[in-house]
Structures are given as C-alpha cells and as structure tokens.
Amino acid sequence: MVRSRSNPLALAVLSSLRERPMHPYQISATLKQRQKETSVRLNYGSLYSVVRSLLKQGFIEEQGVSQEGNLPQRTVYRITPEGESELVDWMRGLVRVPVKEYPAIEAGLAFLRPVLAPDEAAELLRQRLDRLSGSIETEESRLSQMEETGLPRIFGIETEFALALLRAERDFLTELLASIDDKSIGGYSLWARMHELRRQGVSHAEIAENPEAFLGKTGAMWMTLGETSA
Secondary structure, eight states, rough: OOOOOOOOOHHHHHHHHHHHHHHHHHHHHHHTTTTGTTTTTTOOOOOOHHHHHHHHHHHHEEEEOOOOOOOOEEEEEEOOOOHHHHHHHHOOOOOOOOOOOOOOHHHHHHHHHHOHHHHHHHHHHHHHHEEEEEEEEHHHHHHHHHTTOOGGGGGGGHHHHHHHHHHHHHHHHHHHHHHHHHOSSSSSHHHHHHHHHTTOOOOOHHHHHHHHHHHHHHHHHHHHHHHOOO
C-alpha cells in the first residue's frame, strides 16, 4: 500500500502514543507542553482527523475509555506494531532524504521582478526583515529558556534549526535589499524600466510582443533569457 506521509501531525501522534496510550486531548496537551506546535501545525480538529486516519490504517487502536471528574468519557488510543514500524520508517526517511520544499518566500522571490516595482519590493523587504528580527528574538529566547532550565541540547534541536533558517533568510534578504537600494543588483535597469512602462499604461503583452522596441536590444535579450530559464 502506498501511504501518504505529507502530514507531520500524524508523525507527532504516533511518536506521542509510542510513549504511552493517550486520548487526543492528552496528545494535544503533551505536544503543546513540549512546544512541538512550533514545528508541527497543531489544531484540535485536524488532530481528530489524523487519529481517525491512523486508526483506519491500523497504525493505532483503541485501548479503552477514560473519564476525569464530570468530563465526558474519552477514547484512549495506543500504537500498534504496524504503527511502530511506520513511525520508525517514516523518521528514517525524514532524516536521511532531502526533499524539495516550497517556502512562501521562495515563491515571492520567483515572481518579484514581473509583479513588483523595485521601490515597492524594497519597502516590503524592509517590513519582512523587521518581522524576521522579531521571530529571531523569539526563537533565541526559547533556546535561552531551555538552557536555563538545564535541558540537554537534544531537546531543542528543532528550535536551533528554525533559528538557523531565520538567520540565513535575514542575512540573504539584508544583502538583497542593499543591492536593490543602491541599484547594484544585476538586471536592475531592466526591472525598473519594465515597471516604468507599466505605469505608463504599456501592458506586459505589448512589451513581450516587441521587447526590443521597449527595452532595447540588450534588455530584450535579458528578458528572453530570463523568461526561458524560468
């Protein structure tokens, strides 16, 4: 059977139930207590959907029900041997095999030139960098708290990784913004000219139909090469 492993929440559920049998509310509370919701998108509705899917696939099974005080009875689940195998195999693949991911900022950069003029792009990048600074401070604070409580490094490696990505993005975008501000980025003249023409009412289709007339020979060549490579 070919199984979809696209939902990390299923991985989190299996990992939680490998520790001990739990009902969904306990799984959610455990993940939140350990701040795993920063690495895995967690909401209660999705959690129940994942539990039903894992149950249907035979990776977990009902153990019984539990009740605390006047609260409703809750079904307790435990992982099956098939679930154990699925969890370990899934984890091995995640750690061993790099996969192509599609971060939103990469899509934004891919279509930056044709959609946004240089001045607007620069201002939006400045705003993003401000937000990135806040996110970096949050992750640094989280790491500091872990260190202060004496937790070994292995308990916070996902936070370290998230912080490394944020810092790398900040550094890249800082350099990119500087090259836009001082107009040193390669292709700036073509980029600016394209949007100047658009502001004058010239459509992209008109430019594409006769690029040399609007952009000159070199600009037309750059545009052709850029569109072909994209």
